[in-house]
Amino acid sequence: MSAPPIQWYPGHIARAERQLKEQLKKVDVVLEILDARIPLASHHPQIDNWIGEKPRIMVLNRVDMIPESAKQDWSTWFKSREQEPYFANAKQGKGIKAIKVAAQKKGLAMNKRRRDRGMRPRPVRAVVIGFPNVGKSALINRLVGKKVVVSERRAGVTRQLRWVKISQEIELLDAPGIIPWRLENQQDAIKLAICEDIGQASYDNQVVAAAEVDLLLKLDYGKVLQSRFNLDPTGMTGEAFIQEAGDRFYKGDKERVARQILYDFRTGNMGQIPLELPPSVNK
Structure with missing residues (x-):
């Protein structure tokens, strides 16, 4: 099944990216939100250049959607690269306290430098950035302790930048999801589509669902598909699995099968x- 490359760069994201680059000059610490199911694919390749030497807090959200073994593997891998990952389930409020404490600590260091220069202390300015729909708004609402920004399970809900006061110590900039203007790595693009971290207008459900089946088989999750659809996928391509499931159970409706799989x-x-494991432990 051939399909055009997955590309999605709506106008509001282009505007938000320009504004974000301007605001980053005023920011003290960056909270980068990654999808715990695909931490590498959900890392924006240009963020490192944008933030430079600014302190970063890396949050792997939706940790409830991966097994404990994968969480430990990722923790070990990031620490081996001298990065401290924070794991969260923003929807349920898990892991939020540690993230808030980490941001406040960054603020203490910032204000010490200000005092050393004879300047007054001020609240730490943090920004939450990441791909669309990785849980940024849900995380902000948990950090603030009430619903201050709209949070929905779809990409493209937040469309403009706004500052939100978390406490006397922290001010937070909520930014729309950002995405490269061109997705060079189409394997990563497929993973973003499977996880719904990119706008639905950018992809064909049947193509992405077939790729998901192929990926699940590669990662030894064929039994999960078999139990969900009462159909053994062994030896099948994802496209063939969707065709067979459609013919058997959905009156030939492949689109319905694809939507159900996703x-x-x-x-x-x-x-x-997890659709990704650290490079050293990938199956």
Whole structure:
């Protein structure tokens, strides 16, 4: 099944990226939100250049959607690269306290430098950045302790930058999801589409669902598909699995099968499944 490359760069993201680059000059610490199911694919390749030497807090959100073993593997891998990962389930409020404490610590260091220069202390200015729909708004609402920004399970809800006061110590900039203007790595683009971290207008459900089946088989999750669809995928391509499931159970409706496969993964109905593991432990 051939399909055009997955590309998605709506106008509001282009505007937000320009504004974000301007605001980054005023920011003391960056909270980068990654999808715990795909930490590498959900890392924006240009963020490192944008933030330079600014302190970064790396948050792997949706940790409830991966097994504990994968969490430990990622923790070990990031620490081996001298990065401290913070794991969160923003929807349930888990891991939020540690993130807030980390941001406040960065603020203490910033204000010490200000005092050393004879300047008054001020609240630490943090920004939350990441791909669309990785849970930035849900995280902000948890950090503030009330619903201050709209949070929905779809890409492109936040469309403009706004400052939100968390406490006397922290001010937070909520930015729309950002995405490269061109997705060079189409394997990563497929993973972003599977996890719904990119706008639905950018992809074909059947193509992405077929790629998901192929990926699940590669990662030894074929039994999950078999139990969900009462169909053994062994030896099948993803495209063939969708065709067969459609013919058997959905009156030939392949689109319905594709939507069901994507929905079951995205909502956790398939269980805890990481689509990426650290390079050293990839299956």
